[in-house]
Amino acid sequence: MPFGGMGRGGATGLVARTVYSGVPPRAEYGISDLGPGLSPVFASLVARSRPPSTR
Numbered sequence: 001m002p003f004g005g006m007g008r009g010g011a012t013g014l015v016a017r018t019v020y021s022g023v024p025p026r027a028e029y030g031i032s033d034l035g036p037g038l039s040p041v042f043a044s045l046v047a048r049s050r051p052p053s054t055r
Contacts, residue, residue, distance in 0.1 A: 014038070 016032040019025065 012034075013032055014035050016030050017027055018030075019027045
């Protein structure tokens, strides 16, 4: 898989994986029901990553 697989996202239940059979087989990844609860955490990280002049 690209980037070494799903890493911890799949193991923690934050990433939902749907596999479709066919040729070639494919899989779609998305945020599980637990993912949106982390929105405030990501917003805080984004705010802190900006230079002081743009905060």
